[in-house]
Amino acid sequence: MxxxxxxxxxxxxxxxxxxxxxxxxxxxxxxxxxxxxxxxxxxxxxxxxxxxxxxxxxxxxxxxxxxxxxxxxxxxxxxxxxxxxxxxxxxxxxxxxxxxxxxxxxxxxxxxxxxxxxxxxxxxxxxxxxxxxxxxxxxxxxxxxxxxxxxxxxxxxxxxxxxxxxxxxxxxxxxxxxxxxxxxxxxxKALPLIPLKDIDVFEVYLRLMFANRRKQLGGILRKEWGAEKTISSMQEAGLSMEIRAEALTLNQVLKLYEISSRYSLKP
Missing domain, CATH: 3.40.50.150 (Vaccinia Virus protein VP39)
Structure with missing residues (x-):
């Protein structure tokens, strides 16, 4: 060169x-x-x-x-x-x-x-x-x-x-x-997993979930969503309250987001 x-x-x-x-x-x-x-x-x-x-x-x-x-x-x-x-x-x-x-x-x-x-x-x-x-x-x-x-x-x-x-x-x-x-x-992707129009909201959700990705996810979400909605959301997603965000799969992250959106749980 x-x-x-x-x-x-x-x-x-x-x-x-x-x-x-x-x-x-x-x-x-x-x-x-x-x-x-x-x-x-x-x-x-x-x-x-x-x-x-x-x-x-x-x-x-x-x-x-x-x-x-x-x-x-x-x-x-x-x-x-x-x-x-x-x-x-x-x-x-x-x-x-x-x-x-x-x-x-x-x-x-x-x-x-x-x-x-x-x-x-x-x-x-x-x-x-x-x-x-x-x-x-x-x-x-x-x-x-x-x-x-x-x-x-x-x-x-x-x-x-x-x-x-x-x-x-x-x-x-x-x-x-x-x-x-x-x-x-x-x-x-021809078909994005999250519509681009929703990406700002999704990014805020991810920041909440992964801000302390080595801590138990149930405890992190409970501070934002309250105990009852957190427990029901985690159960519906098939997730233990003790799971850490870093151990999630992509599908699990998307599933929990879909549930939280349905419950109008804003980060």
């Missing part, structure tokens, strides 16, 4: 420098994709590979140093110089009319979760290939689900089919971070 500029720590920059990892991230093109958006492209490491697909491609980049590098690849008019968390998706989609966007990013680790939760809420983003700090990636897609259930995993599973793409050690970046990284792929 070519020489990189000095990384800006305030943007959490670590420039990918591994041809193997780059190839894994940028191929293949998802079926039915009608546009590509790259968040935080930096010095155009992934961008030329994505541009080879000859699809409309747009980039969201805060660092003005990279505009001259990116412009010949995607066109100056397709560069959005702003914070991805503040990107106006509504205006962009009303203007461009895309229906199936592939979003690709070596995410800044300090805002990777807020960005992921923002992308989840855009139904036109039908596929994502995203780089995370490995510790965060394991919260989204644990290698071992035994006693590993958490709110981020459940939330993403309701909207996407998740899969591992590749691990990236510190040496795959310039400068090398102090942690390992992992790339995940997200393919939006």
């Amino acid at each position: 070519g020489k990189f500029p000095t990384a800006n720590k305030s943007f959490g920059q670590h420039f990918l420098n591994s041809p193997t990892v780059i190839k894994k991230i940028t191929s293949p093109l998802p079926e039915g994709c009608d546009a590509i958006i790259e968040v935080g492209p930096g010095p155009a490491v992934l961008t030329p590979h994505l541009a080879e697909y000859k699809k409309p491609i747009f980039v969201i980049e805060m660092d003005e140093r990279f505009v001259e590098i990116l412009a010949p690849v995607v066109g100056a008019e397709n560069i959005f110089r702003q914070d991805a968390l503040e990107f106006d998706w509504k205006n962009f989609l009303e203007t461009k009319k895309f229906k199936s966007i592939w979003l690709v990013s070596n995410l800044p680790y300090n805002v990777s979760v807020p960005l992921t939760l923002a992308f989840l809420r855009i139904p036109e983003i039908t596929q994502m290939t995203l780089m995370y700090q490995k510790e965060v990636a394991q919260k989204i897609l644990p290698n071992d689900l035994r006693n590993a259930m958490g709110s981020l995993h459940v939330l993403m599973q309701t909207q996407f089919d998740l899969s591992h793409v590749v691990y990236a050690p510190p040496g795959a970046f310039i400068p090398p971070p102090k942690v390992d990284s992992q790339v995940l792929n997200f393919k939006r």
